[in-house]
Amino acid sequence: MKKNYKIVIGYDGTRYFGWEHQPDQVTIQGKIEDVLAHLSEAPVEVIGAGRTDAGVHAEGMVAHFPLDVDMNVTELQDYMNHYLPDDIVIKEVREASDRFHARYNAIGKTYRYLCYDGVTKPLFDRKYVWTLEQRLDIARMQEAAQYLIGEHDFGSFCKNPQKKKSTVRTVDRIEITRISSRMEQDDTRDYIALTFHGNGFLRNMVRILTGTLVGVGLGEIEPERVKEILEAKNREIAGVTAPARGLCLMSVDYM
């Protein structure tokens, strides 16, 4: 009999065309489905909590799938990790209720965006950060972020919004802090982590929010201007879309 499984997935998105199936493209969803199809000798559909763009990473993507297999959850996790490539890791496997749906039941998500503004190029983290040529003013960014907290129409921070779909979302937390690297020897706090928590995010929303806040940190955009950008509901006047490589889906919340 088929059971419904909930899994937590980490991946280095560098060499993938995003989470979701694409014809003739290598995707994370596709890789996981291939492994499960091989195990069960039948196609398996894996439903993720959401999509991530090409090049975006995850530490806590959640997905569910039905499967009839003679293994306990630890064996299933070991099997998947054995056959998946090194850059996709199954961190947890649990049996879930038949009604559990990774996308419909998600009530919140946490994303982290990593910037780097040190004097020399980053080395071991170079594929996971947006490297900036100039020092960021964190206090200005924190000030600007306050305008974004709460329930708003985030139309200015969405790529190609669909006409009939709401662009209203609630962002209840944006933290911007300098952190130091563990991999590198020095403790210079040249990394800036922007952590976003909300009930849902539009297409490219975290990357456009980050691009705008970095514009503030570089002195190109005034903090108060962010309020006007939000009210304009116009993608054209917001900042750039930050590169995919700095973004990581950290966790998905369920009831």
Place this chain on the structure above:
Amino acid sequence: MKKNYKIVIGYDGTRYFGWEHQPDQVTIQGKIEDVLAHLSEAPVEVIGAGRTDAGVHAEGMVAHFPLDVDMNVTELQDYMNHYLPDDIVIKEVREASDRFHARYNAIGKTYRYLCYDGVTKPLFDRKYVWTLEQRLDIARMQEAAQYLIGEHDFGSFCKNPQKKKSTVRTVDRIEITRISSRMEQDDTRDYIALTFHGNGFLRNMVRILTGTLVGVGLGEIEPERVKEILEAKNREIAGVTAPARGLCLMSVDYM
């Protein structure tokens, strides 16, 4: 007129055949010499503080070279970083005395070896750690490390020692500590850093020391056995050679 420059270099050794020139191989020394030769329109010899094996990383390799160029040290550093690939970073450039020699003047080196013994595979750090299937007993490793401190003949921890060359070295510090990952969300302390400081290291010495200490941590070798291994001066009875990917040259000391 030629000046003598001292540089500090970081590199991700994953795709290199080590530091030193090799015919028909891509090496870090070779990449740096190519950039300097292009700049000065003449061959430049870059002398490193030592060699690192294929796949070994560095955060603080030191080298020197003579150069006659109309640039200050910041411009020279920027030029080199601009033309070097992403996985080699020049962290510092200084004018040095004409007598400064990166290898002959080095009086100490610090290496760090990173192991990982978490439940799931490591993700963002996977190219920089030795992943172990079983939990390491750090206290046992620390006990064993005490036998290695001091001036000893490290012949048991050397690949292909040369008959006429001394295998006596002084290791004055071995620290073994659990650390947590910065890149990953959880704070599980699944990483073990082995930090070695000494006046010099033989070929593969840090990797064989690490392989032996990990053998102790896994319960395969008794801590007291390390004393016998050291006294035997026989590579055959020491532990395995730990993989290159976990090793990083952190810094080189000068007077």
